[in-house]
Amino acid sequence: MIKYLLDPVILFFLIGLIAGIVRSELRIPEAIYEILSIYLLLVIGLKGGVQLASANISSILLPVFGSIMLGVIIPLIAYPILRRFGKFRRPDAAAIAAHYGSVSAVTYAIVLTYLENAGVTYEAYTTVLLVLLEIPAIAVGILIARLRASKGPIVYSKLMHEVFLGKSIYLLLAGLVVGFFLGPSGTESVRMVLIDPFKGILAFFILEMGLVVSRRLNELRKVGVFLIFFGIGMPVLSAMLGTVVGWCVGLSVGGTTVLAVLAGSASYIAAPAAMRVALPEANPTFYLTAALVITFPFNLLIGIPLYHWMATIIH
8 A cells, every 4th residue: 555655646646736735836737737638548548449459359248248337327326325315406416426427537547557566467458448437327317317307408419429529538439449450569659659658647647636636625615524425435335336347247356456446436527528518507516526526536545455455355
């Protein structure tokens, strides 16, 4: 655990978090932050595509099915908890549930770095599972909210555009396709520019995430004690489901860890964009603060080693 906390990515997050808390003048320009996020999403997809090119397609069918089921089941579990115990309105509960069924690409990048540092191998096709977990949860969240007496019709063309052609999904899919067709030899010429600097650029991105989290800490007072407990408890419950599913579909310890982390993460890129279109009446303070200020730091500092331990135990 101490070795994990001394990783540059974790330390950069703490640097940003502390800088924001003490009101340092440290800032990363918005344009640079945007470039970093584009790079990370594209290279995550690219690396996954390269690995997928050498994988046996038939071996991914069960993990794919398991991932889709997780994307459906997790928001269906989260929603009644938020409604019954949190007393949230239907749109707010549905939006938060969609975020927790969806995934964080940044948390995914961090768990891959964690496993590589620990010398733990994982399946080549985990990027595919990342994409497949993103979409069903958003769809289920919207369906729950619209099941009864919704406000106004959904513009499905706009919604589908946000879900499938939004920045995160588009870049992940584009990188996946390019990496798949190029394969390991085809990407060798850009390895020094795109693939090798990945961890260093991830560290800079996480530095900005620390600053973002610090700026939203005051919003914890608005979301209440329940959502704080939910933002920690729900990821652990989801990760337990991901661990069981990963073991059942035959993933390795590393692959099971990745699936558990994906299940236990909460989206703060793709899901908010979709919710703005489909559920404009939902309060962004609730779902953004829960996903970004509570769950993301928890997973970063405690969740990933915990989920790896869970995967090791079940195997």
